[in-house]
């Protein structure tokens with residue numbers, strides 16, 4: 001078998017077809033071989049030349065070409081893949097698949113194959129919501145066809161809603177899952193998530209707005225990629241992610257203790273919004289409000305910095321990642337934080353992302369900055385898992 005698996009990519013028509021180029025690059029980076037079929041509509045958006053240059057394979061597009069049939073018949077083309085991926089899949093392609101039509105090379109291969117098929121739809125929100133597409137979607141799901149997306153957001157047509165092609169890391173994660181691939185198998189990961197609670201008295205505490213969504217999504221994604229994950233979770237509403245070992249803690253000191261107990265690990269991802277300070281003294285009994293007395297003054301002391309401690313630990317993980325939530329000067333503050341804490345990467349995100357479902361992230365490492373534009377926290381998690389897999393298990397001769 002060539003590399004990690006053979007993918008037959010069908011590129012349908014649609015403005016999102018340009019993302020298939022990035023998809024091929026990333027799949028080649030991950031050591032998959034990619035053969036491409038370009039539909040007639042797809043050829044209006046991307047060229048055969050760019051597809052073949054990136055995939056390092058010839059691109060197929062004509063069902064009735066004698067050379068194609070001599071060199072590689074459609075039956076062989078569809079059977080020699082481990083997985084067929086349709087990205088982007090238009091409403092028309094989905095309809096043809098559901099109806100069993102086979103009037104070009106792409107649809108013929110899809111009908112002739114005995115291999116799993118994964119579809120990444122991309123279309124206008126009205127087309128996605130149309131009763132015909134709903135019915136086709138249900139039919140294809142029933143037949144065991146896998147789907148990734150579509151995502152919700154701004155569409156090329158100017159409307160907003162479901163219909164966007166999923167981001168490339170999400171499609172890759174779905175491909176790896178469909179192939180049963182576990183790029184992080186055998187690796188141990190530590191993730192912190194959620195806020196901490198610093199008690200004032202038996203009733204009251206200091207805390208923050210962290211929901212734990214991002215950290216929990218990262219732990220879940222790492223586990224799906226095959227890693228052995230220990231999640232140290234502050235108090236959150238999030239359920240324990242499947243396949244993840246969870247230690248529940250309240251305070252920063254407990255979180256640090258649980259993190260150190262989890263060492264050694266290959267990577268630590270510190271997502272928790274750890275309280276910087278805790279009350280110097282915790283009252284044994286509830287502090288009482290008294291009419292004749294002024295409000296109590298809280299004296300605070302600094303909490304240990306878990307990220308900095310892990311970065312300088314005798315059992316330092318190979319990769320230490322921190323987050324920086326900032327209200328201003330995101331990049332400058334993120335860069336300064338990376339140096340001050342001694343971690344490898346900082347993911348800088350706007351403070352407004354705390355508690356919300358979406359996030360925009362700048363990944364800052366020693367070589368510069370990479371922007372991941374607004375996407376769901378699950379997508380950010382998948383993106384990060386791809387980056388971690390590339391860092392920890394680099395292909396020989398490939399730059400990290």
Ligand code: C5P
Pocket residue numbers: 192252270271272273274275276303304305306307308321322323324325337
């Ligand atoms: O200093 P600041 O809180 O902005 O740093 C954020 C990063 O540091 C996050 O990755 C957070 O999990 C980590 N951190 C920590 N322990 C602390 C404070 C922050 O691990 N006491």
